[in-house]
Amino acid sequence: MENPTHLPILYSFRRCPYAMRARMGLYRAGIRVELREVKLTAMPAALLALVPRQPRVPVLQLGDGEVIAQSWEILLWALRRNDPDGWLGEPASDLERAGQWIEINDFSFKTALDHYKYASRFPAHPPEHYRREGEVFLRQLEAQLRASPYLLGPRLTVADVGIFPFIRQFAHVDRGWFERAPYPRLRQWLNNLLDDPLFRAVMEKYPVWRPGQEAVLFGAAQDN
Ligand SMILES: N[C@@H](CCC(=O)N[C@@H](CS)C(=O)NCC(=O)O)C(=O)O
Structure with missing residues (x-):
């Protein structure tokens, strides 16, 4: 496999919330990777060879050939190597609680989000119906953010990092609605995360990767 830099390779898509989660972790951990921006509708052969059955991003290919094809696993892998801000939390139970939030996010909320965002593809109901389904999760988040x-x-942990890119997408479907919706703590939480320079860093734009092109290096430690 072509890998001139010998760095881990991250296949990513800038606007994918799963990929944002993975990039946040890698960046915070200071792990330098070669970033390969992909087009979802034309995934490169190099990526298809790694995950032929379910080609999705993000995918992290390590130097020893190991492939991590789940965003949550990439986030945890990165922070287990280096977690300068304690995103993994203190007691072991934090990770279990984080996993529970992520599970709701990645399954029931993500389904509602996709239906709301692409409501015209799901004409059985108007967008507001799907939005109400998503609001079940927003209410849970709001209640938690009232408590802490x-x-x-x-403190910020992997639970926040793993979830906010999805709330960002939900908010973007109808910003006017989100601004007026009864979730002030959630809005504040989201805005704080979006304003973080780290988020801006991981949202830098890169051209779609082509085999043979010069490697795009991603990560905080580029000049060391
Ligand atoms: N469970 C995966 C989900 C990743 C995922 O669904 N990524 C989307 C982009 S946001 C994708 O690659 N979609 C391409 C497709 O389904 O064909 C993870 O956590 O990494």
């Missing part, structure tokens, strides 16, 4: 500034307590 972040989802697991006083």
Whole structure:
């Protein structure tokens, strides 16, 4: 497999919330990777060879050939190597609680989000119907954020990092509605995360990767 830099390779799609989650973790951990931006409708052969059955992004290919094809696993893998801000939390139970939030997010909420975002493809109901389905999760988040500034307590953890890209998408479907909706804590939480320079760093734009092109290096440690 062509890999001139010998760095881990991250196949990514800038606007994918799963890929944002993975990029956040890699960036915070200071792990330098070769970033290969893909087009979802024309995934490169190199990626298809790694995950032929369910080609999705993000996918991280490590130097020893190991492939991590789930965003949550990439986030945890990165932070287990280096977690300068304690995103993994303190007690082991934090990770279990984080996993529970992620599970709701990645399954029931993500389904509602996709239906709301692409409501014209799901004409059985108007968009508001799907939005109400998504609001079940928004209400849970709002209640938690009334009790603590972040989802697991006083500090930012992987639970927040893993979920906010999806709330960002939900908010973007109808910003006017989201601004007026009864979720002030959630709005504040989202805005804080979006304003973080780290998020801006991981949202930099890169051209779609072509085999043979010069490697795009991604990560905080580029000049060391
Ligand atoms: N469970 C996966 C989901 C990743 C995923 O669904 N990524 C979307 C982009 S946001 C994708 O690659 N879709 C392409 C497709 O389904 O063909 C993860 O956590 O990484």
